[in-house]
Amino acid sequence: MISVRRAAPGDAAALIALAEEVGREDGRWILATDSWRSPGEERKYLRVVRRHPDAAVFVAVTDGRVVARLSLARDPHPASRHIADLGLMVGLDYRRQGIGTRLLHEAVAWARASGILKLELHVFPWNEPALELYESFGFEREGYRKGQYARDGGYVDAILMAYHVS
Numbered sequence: 087m088i089s090v091r092r093a094a095p096g097d098a099a100a101l102i103a104l105a106e107e108v109g110r111e112d113g114r115w116i117l118a119t120d121s122w123r124s125p126g127e128e129r130k131y132l133r134v135v136r137r138h139p140d141a142a143v144f145v146a147v148t149d150g151r152v153v154a155r156l157s158l159a160r161d162p163h164p165a166s167r168h169i170a171d172l173g174l175m176v177g178l179d180y181r182r183q184g185i186g187t188r189l190l191h192e193a194v195a196w197a198r199a200s201g202i203l204k205l206e207l208h209v210f211p212w213n214e215p216a217l218e219l220y221e222s223f224g225f226e227r228e229g230y231r232k233g234q235y236a237r238d239g240g241y242v243d244a245i246l247m248a249y250h251v252s
């Protein structure tokens with residue numbers, strides 16, 4: 087059985103292992119593996135996020151194991167405080183079981199409770215699973231960002247997607 091809860095500082099090691107696993111895949115995750123936080127930084131980040139009203143990290147857990155993560159952060163600009171940015175990763179062995187969708191529902195519930203009207207994210211143009219997931223959930227493509235992210239010594243494009251919270 088899969089359960090979803092807010093991440094705790096004690097999840098830091100598991101979340102770093104998850105990020106490393108996903109980061110090793112062929113160009114799916116936006117940040118390269120070596121840019122991820124250290125265990126100490128991650129623990130500190132999770133501690134701060136738990137007390138912060140403008141950010142949240144949710145995890146999916148099965149058999150006591152953290153297998154997926156969804157992070158949210160409200161845009162700090164005073165004119166864009168109705169928007170939050172979202173990041174999502176599901177462990178390789180746990181995909182196509184509805185976990186990504188379940189975490190997105192959790193994100194929408196958090197957004198509603200936080201007065202967020204729009205969720206947005208960037209996805210690489212070649213990341214078909216993510217594009218399929220987000221579009222099946224109701225995200226729309228809002229733009230195409232050229233040379234948006236540094237990767238492998240160059241800059242790659244990204245698709246900007248958004249979900250309007252009703």
Ligand SMILES: CC(C)(COP(=O)(O)OP(=O)(O)OC[C@H]1O[C@@H](n2cnc3c(N)ncnc32)[C@H](O)[C@@H]1OP(=O)(O)O)[C@@H](O)C(=O)NCCC(=O)NCCS
Pocket residue numbers: 108114115116174175176177180181182183184185186187188207208209210213214215216217218219220222
């Ligand atoms: C993208 C990702 C989050 C999807 O998570 P998931 O838990 O497998 O998604 P779900 O099981 O909820 O899938 C829901 C729907 O999305 C679509 N989908 C998901 N993965 C797909 C794939 N590999 N191919 C085609 N469609 C896919 C399907 O419509 C699916 O419904 P179905 O299984 O009933 O056909 C996961 O593959 C992942 O973590 N990838 C690596 C990291 C990443 O790319 N994150 C997003 C970066 S922006």
